[in-house]
Amino acid sequence: MTVPVIISGLETENENFEYTMSELSALCEANDMEVVQQISQKLEHPVAATYFGKGKAEEIFHEGELHEVETLIVNDELTPTQLRNLEDITEMRVVDRTALILEIFASRAHTKEAKLQVQIAKLQYQLPRLRTSSINKMDQQTAGNAGGGYTNRGSGETKMELNRRVIEKRINNLSKELKEIEANQETQSKLRDKSGIKTVALVGYTNAGKSTTMNGLLKMLGQDPEKEVFEKDMLFATLDTSVRKLKFNDNKEILLSDTVGFVSKLPHQLVKAFRTTLYEASKADLLIQVIDGADEHAKEMIETTTSTLKEIGVTDIPMIYAYNKADLAQIPYPIMEGDQLTYSARDQKSLELLINVIKEKLFDDYQTHTYLLPFSEGRYLEVLNQEANILRTEYLAEGTKLEVEVNPILAAKLKQFQID
Numbered sequence: 207m208t209v210p211v212i213i214s215g216l217e218t219e220n221e222n223f224e225y226t227m228s229e230l231s232a233l234c235e236a237n238d239m240e241v242v243q244q245i246s247q248k249l250e251h252p253v254a255a256t257y258f259g260k261g262k263a264e265e266i267f268h269e270g271e272l273h274e275v276e277t278l279i280v281n282d283e284l285t286p287t288q289l290r291n292l293e294d295i296t297e298m299r300v301v302d303r304t305a306l307i308l309e310i311f312a313s314r315a316h317t318k319e320a321k322l323q324v325q326i327a328k329l330q331y332q333l334p335r336l337r338t339s340s341i342n343k344m345d346q347q348t349a350g351n352a353g354g355g356y357t358n359r360g361s362g363e364t365k366m367e368l369n370r371r372v373i374e375k376r377i378n379n380l381s382k383e384l385k386e387i388e389a390n391q392e393t394q395s396k397l398r399d400k401s402g403i404k405t406v407a408l409v410g411y412t413n414a415g416k417s418t419t420m421n422g423l424l425k426m427l428g429q430d431p432e433k434e435v436f437e438k439d440m441l442f443a444t445l446d447t448s449v450r451k452l453k454f455n456d457n458k459e460i461l462l463s464d465t466v467g468f469v470s471k472l473p474h475q476l477v478k479a480f481r482t483t484l485y486e487a488s489k490a491d492l493l494i495q496v497i498d499g500a501d502e503h504a505k506e507m508i509e510t511t512t513s514t515l516k517e518i519g520v521t522d523i524p525m526i527y528a529y530n531k532a533d534l535a536q537i538p539y540p541i542m543e544g545d546q547l548t549y550s551a552r553d554q555k556s557l558e559l560l561i562n563v564i565k566e567k568l569f570d571d572y573q574t575h576t577y578l579l580p581f582s583e584g585r586y587l588e589v590l591n592q593e594a595n596i597l598r599t600e601y602l603a604e605g606t607k608l609e610v611e612v613n614p615i616l617a618a619k620l621k622q623f624q625i626d
């Protein structure tokens with residue numbers, strides 16, 4: 207059922223207000239809410255007790271009554287005090303940006319790991335807000351056996367203390383469970399690191415087309431459709447990192463990972479979760495930042511991605527800026543200029559160009575040599591067929607003469623047969 211809401215925000219100097227409000231609107235939509243009205247106020251800083259000025263808060267109360275809207279969405283994370291006071295003045299259920307994002311993540315989480323991460327983040331958010339009624343109502347199931355008694359605002363100190371302890375214990379238990387899963391994944395990641403195979407990560411703003419790009423590449427390379435990932439026109443379709451091996455027709459291989467999308471003002475409770483989820487990206491040899499080139503806010507989305515990557519410690523990795531959805535933007539494509547690719551994830555030629563770009567960036571240490579392999583060394587031929595790009599083959603009396611593109615490790619092993 208769609209819930210009617212009023213969205214509201216403070217226009218301060220250091221923020222791109224219009225952009226974050228349009229994001230807030232999209233977040234509401236993603237959470238089955240219908241935006242009935244938008245209310246804003248220009249202020250240098252939020253008011254400590256009420257976030258909005260008192261007059262504005264009263265205006266919101268009247269608008270809520272007028273439109274019969276019971277839910278107010280606020281464009282920032284509110285302090286527990288602000289949340290409580292604003293609920294009192296507006297007589298509405300107040301949901302701040304953090305709670306909204308956490309709700310969406312909770313509804314999208316499918317894997318055990320994602321579910322645990324979101325549950326922990328939600329409980330951490332709740333802990334200092336135990337006396338506030340609305341959010342707790344939103345979220346009784348994650349509080350689990352916390353009992354729900356704390357939804358009574360007037361309930362006594364002891365009960366609240368008890369609830370606090372129950373929630374803290376639950377966070378502890380869930381964190382332990384999560385750690386085990388993560389340790390397992392880290393082992394897998396480290397094994398992959400050791401394999402020496404180059405890795406590429408698709409990163410970027412939510413709904414930009416990362417998963418579609420991944421699937422397009424998998425399809426083109428004739429991979430098992432079961433390896434394809436979930437793609438959909440909605441915010442945060444992907445919450446977990448998926449890693450797939452891509453083998454190109456010249457035998458070059460990469461590991462490609464599809465990652466969770468970003469949004470601005472990402473709740474700090476989730477940033478830690480992102481850090482582990484994005485472990486693959488932090489180890490990548492190349493990042494492809496997928497951008498929705500048809501969106502008027504593309505520039506802000508790039509800034510959001512850049513600052514989120516920095517926040518989770520992913521820095522100093524070469525990056526291609528891949529402007530996707532060129533078919534919608536109605537501009538010529540595919541084009542590669544400097545480190546910028548203009549393409550469409552739904553277009554074959556675009557994906558071919560993307561593959562070439564990846565190869566150019568990652569395999570520039572490959573060498574082309576001519577070898578003469580005696581017939582007695584047939585096993586090398588086997589290796590070359592599997593791992594190298596054979597450009598020419600000629601059968602001579604002394605053995606097989608081959609022109610091959612090889613990686614430096616293989617080139618060193620084959621040195622003895624090299625004749626160029």
Ligand SMILES: Nc1nc2c(ncn2[C@@H]2O[C@H](COP(=O)(O)OP(=O)(O)OP(=O)(O)O)[C@@H](O)[C@H]2O)c(=O)[nH]1
Pocket residue numbers: 411412413414415416417418419436437438439440441442443444445465466467468496530531532533534549550551552553
């Ligand atoms: N027209 C058009 N639509 C595209 C293109 N690439 C992706 N889309 C659509 O954009 C929507 C989002 O695509 P996804 O691949 O799920 O986006 P994502 O970046 O993985 O999003 P999150 O997982 O939420 O971070 C889907 O409806 C895609 O079909 C494109 O080149 N052209």
Ligand SMILES: [Mg+2]
Pocket residue numbers: 416417418436437443444464465
């Ligand atoms: Mg995705």
